[in-house]
Structures are given as structure tokens and as C-alpha cells.
Amino acid sequence: MPATIKTASEIEKMRIAGRLAADVLQMIEPFVKKGVTTDELNKLCHDYIVDVQQAIPAPLNYGHPPFPKSICTSVNHVICHGIPSDKSLKDGDIVNIDVTVIKDGYHGDTSKMFVVGKPSILAERLIRVTQESLYKAIRLVKPGVRLGDIGHVIQQYAESHNYTIVREYCGHGIGANFHEDPQVVHYGKPNTGEVLEEGMCFTIEPMINAGQRQSKVLPDKWTVVTKDRSLSAQWEHTLLVTKDGVEILTLRDDEQIERIISH
Ligand code: MF3
Ligand code: CO
Ligand code: CO
Numbered sequence: 001m002p003a004t005i006k007t008a009s010e011i012e013k014m015r016i017a018g019r020l021a022a023d024v025l026q027m028i029e030p031f032v033k034k035g036v037t038t039d040e041l042n043k044l045c046h047d048y049i050v051d052v053q054q055a056i057p058a059p060l061n062y063g064h065p066p067f068p069k070s071i072c073t074s075v076n077h078v079i080c081h082g083i084p085s086d087k088s089l090k091d092g093d094i095v096n097i098d099v100t101v102i103k104d105g106y107h108g109d110t111s112k113m114f115v116v117g118k119p120s121i122l123a124e125r126l127i128r129v130t131q132e133s134l135y136k137a138i139r140l141v142k143p144g145v146r147l148g149d150i151g152h153v154i155q156q157y158a159e160s161h162n163y164t165i166v167r168e169y170c171g172h173g174i175g176a177n178f179h180e181d182p183q184v185v186h187y188g189k190p191n192t193g194e195v196l197e198e199g200m201c202f203t204i205e206p207m208i209n210a211g212q213r214q215s216k217v218l219p220d221k222w223t224v225v226t227k228d229r230s231l232s233a234q235w236e237h238t239l240l241v242t243k244d245g246v247e248i249l250t251l252r253d254d255e256q257i258e259r260i261i262s263h
């Protein structure tokens with residue numbers, strides 16, 4: 001199914017939800033330090049979303065079996081859907097924190113990579129290339145562009161650095177539901193797939209591995225890891241297709257890219 005076209009009032013709600021999700025990542029940044037547990041990060045985010053933002057953390061009880069926490073924390077070789085735990089972060093760890101909030105019935109979904117202490121050169125490069133692949137994809141978005149064009153640019157860029165793209169998980173339409181059609185895969189062929197139209201909202205969230213692309217799910221039924229235990233990085237934004245380009249609904253202050261890109 002194609003993406004739904006959001007009305008002006010839905011778009012306003014998506015802007016608010018997107019800003020709140022981005023604010024959570026900005027709030028948590030100073031706490032992502034050596035020694036903190038991912039459970040502690042979860043509690044800080046949960047309380048901020050519920051008490052300060054008066055919003056709902058979408059991951060909590062989502063899916064089957066119900067996801068048990070309010071954010072995802074994916075450390076080192078965890079690709080995505082890492083469950084916060086009593087394990088503490090150590091020097092050199094890389095961690096993706098993925099935040100999704102529901103405000104006034106609409107979802108904002110975003111994630112970024114954090115590094116604890118000093119990362120390896122390899123980790124730093126993987127994180128940078130993954131963010132650059134997201135930005136290259138965002139810069140393509142406008143009416144008339146096809147999803148295959150977006151997947152292609154991510155795949156080309158990642159593979160040109162000898163990295164691999166995770167295929168089992170993808171971006172998605174978003175709105176009143178957490179995961180809506182279409183699936184936004186991070187590989188593909190130009191001139192294929194759904195055509196973007198003004199008013200669509202979707203995420204792009206490339207997961208890129210330093211080693212092989214294969215993943216497996218742990219017995220907890222959520223945590224996705226690289227089969228070869230190689231490092232994995234991910235960045236995610238929620239986007240709105242505008243008349244002549246794209247608006248990044250989950251932009252943070254620490255980013256170099258513009259919120260509104262017009263072509
Ligand atoms: N936030 C993830 C995404 O980007 C989905 C997490 S589902 C959860 O689509 F249940 F693990 F939270
Ligand atoms: Co998402
Ligand atoms: Co997410």
C-alpha cells in the first residue's frame with residue numbers, strides 16, 4: 001500500500017511529535033557516559049517523555065512479545081531493538097538510542113549514535129558514513145522521486161566504503177500508527193518503487209555493518225545482532241515530503257543539515 005497523505009492538521013501534529021522525539025535525544029546526551037546503565041538511560045527518557053512532555057513512549061509494550069522498555073538502546077554489535085538493561089556502558093562503546101514518542105495521537109521516531117569515551121577509528125568512520133548515507137538520502141527526497149532512488153543512494157555510499165546494509169529491517173511510513181506503509185528499504189535500484197508525493201511522512205533509518213550484512217534475533221525475541229558480531233551503526237529521522245523537497249521533523253540542534261530543503 002502507498003503512504004497516506006497527511007492533512008494540514010495532521011502535519012502540525014507530526015511536527016510537534018517530531019520535535020519532542022528530537023528533544024529527548026538532546027536531553028539524554030550528557031548522561032551517555034562511561035558507567036551509566038542502559039536501564040538508567042531508559043528511566044531518564046521515560047520520565048522526561050511522560051512527566052515533562054506529557055507524551056507516550058511508543059516502544060513500551062509495543063508488539064509481540066510486548067517490548068518491555070520505553071526506548072531502544074543498541075550497543076556495539078547490536079543492530080537495533082536493543083533492550084535497556086542493568087549492564088553499564090564502558091569506554092569505547094558505541095550506542096544507538098532510538099526514541100519514539102506519541103503526542104496528540106501522532107508519532108515522532110528518531111535515533112542517533114553516541115560514543116562513550118574514545119571510539120576506535122573504525123567505529124568513528126562507521127558512524128560517520130552511516131549518518132552521511134542518511135543525509136544523502138534525505139537530500140534526494142521530493143515529490144516524484146521513488147523509494148528505489150533513496151535505497152540506491154544509501155547502498156551505493158555504504159558499499160563504496162566496504163560496509164554492508166542490513167536488509168531485514170527498514171524505514172516506514174509513520175503517522176497515527178508507529179509503522180505504516182510503505183516499507184522504506186535502504187538498498188535498491190533507481191527508478192523503482194513507490195513515487196513520493198507531497199504530504200507523505202516516513203522514516204529513513206539505515207543500519208550499516210562493518211562486517212557481513214546477516215543479522216539474527218536473540219532469544220529475547222527483540223534484540224537484533226550482527227551474526228558475525230561486527231559493529232553496526234544506525235541513524236534515523238522522520239520526514240515530511242513538501243511541495244518542492246523535504247522537512248526533517250526530528251532535526252536536532254547538533255546537526256549540520258537544514259530543516260527544510262527546497263529544490
Ligand atoms: N523505533 C524503531 C523504529 O525505528 C522501532 C522500535 S520497535 C520497539 O522503527 F518495540 F522495539 F520499540
Ligand atoms: Co522507525
Ligand atoms: Co526508531
